[in-house]
Each structure stands twice: as C-alpha cells, then as structure tokens.
Amino acid sequence: MSWAQVWSDDLSGAAELAQAWSRRAQVLVDVRLAEAATEPGAEAGRAVWDLDIRHLRGETLTRRLSTLMAGAGSARLALKLDSQLRGPVRDYAEALLGSGRPVVLCAAHPALGRITEGGVQRVPGARPRSLGAVFAGLDHHHVGEDHARVNELSARGLPALITADVTSVTALAGLATYCRSDPAIITAGSAEFLAEVLAGSEPAEAATDDLVPDPIQLFAVLGTHDAVTAGQLDALREGGETVVLTAGPTADVSSAIAALLAALERGDHAVVHLPAEVGAPGELEAAWDRLLAIAEATLDRAPARTTLLLSGGHTARRVLERAGIDHLSTTGAASQALAHLRTPAGRDVITKPGSYGARALLHDLVLTTASASPLR
Numbered sequence: 001m002s003w004a005q006v007w008s009d010d011l012s013g014a015a016e017l018a019q020a021w022s023r024r025a026q027v028l029v030d031v032r033l034a035e036a037a038t039e040p041g042a043e044a045g046r047a048v049w050d051l052d053i054r055h056l057r058g059e060t061l062t063r064r065l066s067t068l069m070a071g072a073g074s075a076r077l078a079l080k081l082d083s084q085l086r087g088p089v090r091d092y093a094e095a096l097l098g099s100g101r102p103v104v105l106c107a108a109h110p111a112l113g114r115i116t117e118g119g120v121q122r123v124p125g126a127r128p129r130s131l132g133a134v135f136a137g138l139d140h141h142h143v144g145e146d147h148a149r150v151n152e153l154s155a156r157g158l159p160a161l162i163t164a165d166v167t168s169v170t171a172l173a174g175l176a177t178y179c180r181s182d183p184a185i186i187t188a189g190s191a192e193f194l195a196e197v198l199a200g201s202e203p204a205e206a207a208t209d210d211l212v213p214d215p216i217q218l219f220a221v222l223g224t225h226d227a228v229t230a231g232q233l234d235a236l237r238e239g240g241e242t243v244v245l246t247a248g249p250t251a252d253v254s255s256a257i258a259a260l261l262a263a264l265e266r267g268d269h270a271v272v273h274l275p276a277e278v279g280a281p282g283e284l285e286a287a288w289d290r291l292l293a294i295a296e297a298t299l300d301r302a303p304a305r306t307t308l309l310l311s312g313g314h315t316a317r318r319v320l321e322r323a324g325i326d327h328l329s330t331t332g333a334a335s336q337a338l339a340h341l342r343t344p345a346g347r348d349v350i351t352k353p354g355s356y357g358a359r360a361l362l363h364d365l366v367l368t369t370a371s372a373s374p375l376r
Contacts, residue, residue: 005072021194021199029329031329102182103160105188107189110172116164147175148178217306218366225273247274309365311356
C-alpha cells in the first residue's frame with residue numbers, strides 16, 4: 001500500500017504524527033515543511049508534510065487543498081488535524097470532499113482520554129463538540145460503533161464524510177483496519193488514528209539501530225507564556241540552572257544572544273519566550289521579530305549537544321523557517337505527545353503542542369534517558 005501524501009495542518013501535529021507512525025511501524029519518518037517551491041510531489045515517500053494551513057479559511061483553504069489533491073492524483077491521502085477539533089475542521093472536510101472521494105474523519109485519541117461517543121467529541125477539560133453540529137450542511141454519515149458501515153458507504157464511490165464512535169484503543173485500531181481496506185478513502189484525524197492506519201500498511205523490513213543521544217540540555221523557544229508554560233519553566237529551574245529571557249518588542253537582541261550562549265556553554269538550560277501580554281497591535285510582531293532573531297543566532301552557535309525545544313506548531317514553523325531548516329527525521333526516542341526529531345545537520349529537536357503537559361514535563365524530560373529504537 002503506497003501512502004504518497006500524508007499531510008498535517010500545523011508543524012507540531014506533523015511532528016506528533018511522524019513520531020506515532022515511526023513508533024508503531026519501527027521506521028524512520030521525515031517531517032517536511034511544504035512551500036510553493038517544495039510542495040509534496042506525486043510520490044512523497046514516508047514523510048509527513050506540514051501544510052501550515054490552520055490559519056486559512058474559506059476559498060483560500062479550499063484552493064490550497066484542491067491544488068494539492070489534484071497533484072496527488074489517485075494516491076492515498078491522509079490529513080492530520082487537531083484532536084480537539086480546533087481550527088477550520090469543517091472547511092478541511094468540505095475541501096477534501098471536493099476530491100469526489102469518501103472521507104473518514106476520526107479525531108479520537110483514547111490514550112489521552114479524547115474520545116468520540118454518541119457522535120460527540122469529548123476531550124478532558126474542554127467543551128464537548130457535536131460532530132453533527134460541526135459538520136452541518138455536509139453529506140455526513142455517523143456510523144456509531146458499527147464500523148463495518150464505513151466500507152458500505154465508501155463502496156458507493158460518492159464524496160461522503162464518515163465519522164464513527166471511538167472510545168478505546170481497540171476501537172481505534174478496528175476503524176483503521178476498515179479504512180486501509182479501501183484505497184479510495186481519504187483519512188483525516190488525530191495522530192494516533194492516522195498512525196494506526198499508516199503503520200498497518202507498512203511492509204516488513206529488516207531493522208537497523210539508530211542511537212539517540214540523551215536530551216540533557218535544552219534551548220527552548222516558546223511562542224506562548226501562559227500559566228501552563230510558566231509552571232513548566234518553574235519546575236525546570238528547580239531541576240537545574242536555567243536562564244529564561246523574555247523577547248519583548250524592545251528587547252536587546254545582542255545581549256539576549258550573549259546571555260543564552262553563555263548559559264549553554266556552561267551546560268545550563270536556556271529559554272527565550274514571548275511576553276505574556278503585549279500592548280499595541282504592532283508590538284506583537286516586533287516581539288516576534290526579536291524572538292526569531294535571537295533564536296536563529298543562538299541556535300547557529302549553540303553547542304552540538306544542545307537539544308532545541310519548540311513549543312507550539314506556529315512557533316516551530318517560524319523558528320525552523322528562519323533557521324533554513326525545511327525537514328527533520330524521527331529518531332526512535334519516544335515521549336507521549338512530544339516528538340523527538342533530528343535535523344539533517346544532526347541537531348536534536350523536540351516539539352510539543354503549545355500549552356500541553358503537566359508542570360513537571362520539562363523537568364522530567366531533561367532527566368529522562370531517551371532509549372534507542374531499531375528503526376529503518
């Protein structure tokens with residue numbers, strides 16, 4: 001089974017899917033940043049492409065996906081979207097249906113308590129979302145627990161949106177099996193669902209060892225500084241020396257770079273983040289300009305042992321673009337919802353969804369020895 005096109009609507013999602021796919025199938029998976037000059041080709045290989053489309057809406061989004069689908073031809077397609085249904089998910093579904101093919105959408109991630117039950121997406125701490133309401137106006141069929149109906153509906157050869165109840169890992173695997181059986185189906189949803197679909201299509205191959213260094217020193221670039229992030233930074237400080245700087249709209253870029261590099265040379269952790277609040281509208285972009293300038297120069301001169309941590313898909317995308325990095329690869333290290341990747345130059349990169357994780361997340365991360373996995 002050939003998966004020529006595997007896409008994500010943002011970079012942290014692409015990284016999460018790549019790691020989940022890599023972990024399940026024990027293969028190396030690339031993460032690539034799609035641009036006009038480097039869009040996924042007809043044979044994209046074992047890669048997840050970040051389309052950076054979560055901020056798009058309406059006709060602009062439809063044109064982007066329509067162009068990509070036309071280029072993919074009859075290839076199997078998969079689109080990773082947010083398991084909390086954040087972003088323009090209805091627009092995604094409508095655009096995918098424009099291909100004339102059936103679409104199976106499953107945002108469930110049971111291991112994190114994110115389930116679909118009774119046609120409602122339920123996420124701990126968030127408001128339940130009725131799939132009927134989210135996808136109102138589309139040719140939407142919810143099959144409940146009767147997953148066999150997926151193939152009955154897809155066999156009609158019509159563009160229908162199909163959803164299902166998924167409340168367990170077993171149910172997720174079962175739904176993925178039905179999706180794999182029909183090459184016309186476009187799959188969309190959570191990283192865990194798509195990884196189950198993708199990994200089940202992998203041929204058996206011999207494995208080789210890919211050793212992963214311990215992520216013991218962090219240079220973190222954070223595009224948010226909310227209460228969750230602040231707590232994680234406090235815990236990181238408690239575990240070792242950490243220099244934390246704020247890249248405000250008037251920050252001294254040269255001084256910040258010098259302070260961060262000095263910390264990294266000492267073996268300390270270094271963090272730069274946007275301020276929690278900004279004033280005038282232009283101040284946010286001014287802060288971003290300084291954050292990116294500081295990140296680029298610090299990363300360019302950071303010791304080779306330093307692991308880059310990026311929080312949030314938008315932050316990760318902007319930092320990597322500024323650094324001229326357009327693809328990464330999985331390494332074999334595994335953490336729940338944290339993707340461990342590596343640049344072509346050998347720099348280790350960890351991405352995490354913004355505002356994700358318990359207070360001890362970063363503290364535990366730098367103390368955990370990453371285990372090597374046999375990858376191919």
